[in-house]
Amino acid sequence: MSRIAYILLNNAKATGGQKVILRHVEALVDLGFNAVCLADAGRPPPRWLEHRAPIVSSRELAADDILVIPDDGTPALGMAAQRPQRSVVLCQSSVIHLALGGLATLAEHAARLSTFISVGRRHSEILRRLFPAAAIETVPCFVDERVFQPGAKQFTGAFVPRKRPEEAQAIRLLGRLLHPATAELGWVRLENATEAQVAAAFASSSVHLSLSRRESFGLTTLEALASGCVCAGFTGIGGREYANADNGFWVEEEDCVAAADALAQAISLVRQGGPPLRRYVDAALATAQEWSYARFRQDLEAAWMRIAPEARR
Structure with a gap:
């Protein structure tokens, strides 16, 4: 069975990008997909939020894994472009950070790196202008109502x-x-x-x-x-x-x-x-x-059923 493997870039600070990746994998597992996070061996995973996403060593990358690379992981994007297997780009950087980071690599390898998951509708519009031949899925960010609620002010x-x-x-x-x-x-x-x-x-x-x-x-x-x-x-x-x-x-x-x-x-x-x-x-x-966790799960499920239905158990 194919495995969906999200690359989790190491960062000592709390970042929204880490949260998005962990919540994607956590939800995919709950939905019955074979999904993991890949992290550098010897470096602890983020501990600033609670999650249930399985994290394995990046050394465990299998030949038939569907690799999901953050758009700011420029070396990983270059490596993915050389793989015969499918890769998906998770695009969650601002436009300026994308332009200063992985955009040149994505443009160079547009024929190979041609499937994107975007975290917002405006972001998807920009990607369609940059890569009109690409397959672009929109899985909007969400605010986790299980965690964020009003209290006594x-x-x-x-x-x-x-x-x-x-x-x-x-x-x-x-x-x-x-x-x-x-x-x-x-x-x-x-x-x-x-x-x-x-x-x-x-x-x-x-x-x-x-x-x-x-x-x-x-x-x-x-x-x-x-x-x-x-x-x-x-x-x-x-x-x-x-x-x-x-x-x-x-x-x-x-x-x-x-x-x-x-x-x-x-x-x-x-x-x-x-x-x-x-x-x-x-x-x-x-x-x-409008950006609920429940809606996020629906969008994520629909996106991956289009990208890789064979990865669902």
Whole structure:
């Protein structure tokens, strides 16, 4: 029986790419597919989130495996292009990261690397323009409703500064100076946090400062929406797929003054409470439900039944 083998790139930091790969394999196994993650021997698998995906050594790659390579794994893409067996490219990098990473290799070997799984509709549109002859499956990112839910809210804001540490500092300082009433908001800074810690912080926080940057989708901000946070800040481009005027206070990229103003609007809404806040939270939760785990499983199953039905037990 064919085996679906996702390459899990080693990265000491928590990344959305790791999460997507682990959840893909976990769900495929649950759906009856023969699927594993391949990781470098001697390096521990990610421990920042709970998962049930089987992880085996990359040395155990079999000749008939259907290899799934992340689009930022440039050496692995080059290796896959030389294999006679099928390979699938998991495309989840932002456009700029793709252009600076694996795009040249993909273009060089377009005849061999011609099957893609994309994590968003906008991403799929770009791939179709770049590779019109390729087979492109869209399996959107999802917010895991089993993990991310609203909780008892406190007057705090949560933020993840990893992609925009300078902007995080500037926006909060500008906010205090331009809108002094916002200074009372407490802050929860999330760095090197586990998925469970992020979920707990979002569940109890009223506000989320979105610091998305160069995203293919922007999963962290969607998780904040699912947790009932009032979101303000950047979409990171990829977040435009779900961001709208009803579910957040969004600003143009790099505009920290506008972000400070948007943050003040979010805090004011939380202070006001009542029906205006309820309408916002309802819109945020409705947005998150469009990217549910249940829908993800359906899309993943349908995609792989088209790509490799023989890999299902």
